[in-house]
Amino acid sequence: xxxxxxxxxxxxxxxxxxxxxxxxxxxxxxxxxxxxxxxxxxxxxxxxxxxxxxxxxxxxxxxxxxxxxxxxxxxxxxxxxxxxxxxxxxxxxxxxxxxxxxxxxxxxxxxxxxxxxxxxxxxxxxxxxxxxxxxxxxxxxxxxxxx
Numbered sequence: 001x002x003x004x005x006x007x008x009x010x011x012x013x014x015x016x017x018x019x020x021x022x023x024x025x026x027x028x029x030x031x032x033x034x035x036x037x038x039x040x041x042x043x044x045x046x047x048x049x050x051x052x053x054x055x056x057x058x059x060x061x062x063x064x065x066x067x068x069x070x071x072x073x074x075x076x077x078x079x080x081x082x083x084x085x086x087x088x089x090x091x092x093x094x095x096x097x098x099x100x101x102x103x104x105x106x107x108x109x110x111x112x113x114x115x116x117x118x119x120x121x122x123x124x125x126x127x128x129x130x131x132x133x134x135x136x137x138x139x140x141x142x143x144x145x146x147x
Contacts, residue, residue, distance in 0.1 A: 017087075055061075063139065065135065065136045065140075066136075066139050066140050066143045068133075068136040068140075069136035069137040069138065069139045069140030069141070069143075070084070070140045071142075072129070072133050072136055072137050073085060073137050073140055073141070076125070076128075076129065076137075080092060080121065080122075081093075081094050084144070085144055086139065091120070094144075095144050095146045096139055096146060097109065097141060098142075098145040098147060099143060099146070099147065105142075106138060109134075109138055109141065110134060110138075111130070113125045113134055113137075114126045114134075115125075
């Protein structure tokens with residue numbers, strides 16, 4: 001749970017940076033990226049009574065965003081990045097995004113999927129997937145990062 005809280009704090013911090021959205025980004029009119037907000041939120045801690053058994057930590061692996069993102073990933077991304085994001089080619093291994101980009105992982109992901117990397121064979125997914133779908137895939141990718 002500490003990792004989730006730290007991640008949420010870093011994502012919130014990213015959105016407060018003044019230069020993060022300074023440059024206009026061309027977007028397909030069907031995308032909802034202007035409203036991009038992190039999907040995962042910390043669950044409230046329930047009150048306990050003296051002597052009561054502590055509640056089990058809530059697993060983020062079962063959130064609907066992660067489940068939806070996993071399905072979307074395997075439907076749209078696995079042909080290059082491998083099923084469940086398991087790819088032997090390091091440049092395509094999306095399980096290392098946090099190691100590679102640190103606290104800029106979300107920003108790099110959104111820019112890459114909305115602009116593509118044509119020289120690397122990565123298409124622009126704007127107009128094919130929605131902003132909500134991008135958020136779900138990003139939630140899934142956060143859930144599988146290898147640190």
